[in-house]
Amino acid sequence: MKELSDLININRLNALAGDLVRIPSINPPGNVEACVDRLMKLFERHGVHGRVVSKFEGKPNFVAELGHGSPVLLWNGHLDVVTAGEEKWEHDPFGGAIKDGFLWGRGSVDMKGSVSSMAEAFLMLAESGRELKGTLKMTAVSDEENFGVAGTRLLADEGEVKADFAIVGEPTNLGVEVVQRGIMWFDIIAHGKTSHGARPHLGINAIENMVEVVKILKDRLSPLLKERSHPLLSPPCISITMFHGGEKVNVIPDYCKLSGDRRIIPGEKEEDVRREIEEVVREYRTDENRLEFNVQKLVLPTETSSDHPLVQTLLKNIERVTGEKKNIAGKDAGTDAYIINAQLGVPTVMFGPGDFRLSHRPNEHIPLEDMAQAAKIHYLTALNMLGVGL
Ligand SMILES: [Zn+2]
Structure with a gap:
């Protein structure tokens, strides 16, 4: 040979x-x-x-x-x-x-x-x-x-x-x-109500409401994910990677959208990965503060x-x-x-x-x-x- x-x-x-x-x-x-x-x-x-x-x-x-x-x-x-x-x-x-x-x-x-x-x-x-x-x-x-x-x-x-x-x-x-690791890409959208910047109490501030959601994702969900492990991989993680909202500096924003990136390890179930974020969104969702959660891409x-x-x-x-x-x-x-x-x-x-x-x-x-x-x-x-x- x-x-x-x-x-x-x-x-x-x-x-x-x-x-x-x-x-x-x-x-x-x-x-x-x-x-x-x-x-x-x-x-x-x-x-x-x-x-x-x-x-x-x-x-x-x-x-x-x-x-x-x-x-x-x-x-x-x-x-x-x-x-x-x-x-x-x-x-x-x-x-x-x-x-x-x-x-x-x-x-x-x-x-x-x-x-x-x-x-x-x-x-x-x-x-x-x-x-x-x-x-x-x-x-x-x-x-x-x-x-x-x-x-x-x-x-x-x-x-x-x-x-x-x-x-x-x-x-x-x-x-x-x-x-x-697997990937889930998702969006969360907050719908509020516009008002004059001088009268914020007449509106519903979609950005400020969304910031609360981000805080919970980072403070509550992130540490939970870090505790999960796989011998050959880094732990799962979640990151907010895009954030858009507001149209004018003196108008209370009625719309805010964020996109996030969640990395998944074997053993994590698809329904749980979705549910963990859904629960946070549900917690903050009211008739006034309308929140949507959409999964854009999910691969295990x-x-x-x-x-x-x-x-x-x-x-x-x-x-x-x-x-x-x-x-x-x-x-x-x-x-x-x-x-x-x-x-x-x-x-x-x-x-x-x-x-x-x-x-x-x-x-x-x-x-x-x-x-x-x-x-x-x-x-x-x-x-x-x-x-x-x-
Ligand atoms: Zn490559």
């Missing part, structure tokens, strides 16, 4: 990652056409026919398969990125600079470096000439950063992420994450058993390639594993190169060495999971 170091094409891997970072696929609007085009051409050049699955303008998804039949191993990664922000970067966030063994730029960690590792591993497998006993399916998607419908959501609707097991390539520092936590063969195979191959023993971990933030695992029931883990703590921050950068190691680990794991042996 050819050595892994002979199979991997480091230049091809680094060139892809650099080129993807140079495409500013910031979401919103999240146009990833050029990224998908780059992948299509690369795969085509190496004799692999990729496909584009798309329903929304500027938001195509790349799909490629190797082998056929079951089982199916799915690789999933996203091509959109968040804004570079206002702060000045050491290197141009969309310059794709390669310096001192790192690739610099927005999306290098989250997660164009990881998508490039998957693409490289895919091409290594295609070039190895080994026949897989099953199907390897790679999906590089749009619309992840804003929880949108054009990416993995669309692929799920089209039956494109049906699989027996899946790896979501979010950055894990080459560790394996088997659990992620996902969890895959650490005994699952995919987890154990990844751990073994991580040690083989890096020489390091890794422990399993959990992810506090959300990923497309929600759709693949929580909604479709596909056992899913997160594994990828790069330090998650650099995601969404200035001076995001990823070690090139980690990208190469991730490609080798993916290669070996696909061979193991698809029954080829080594």
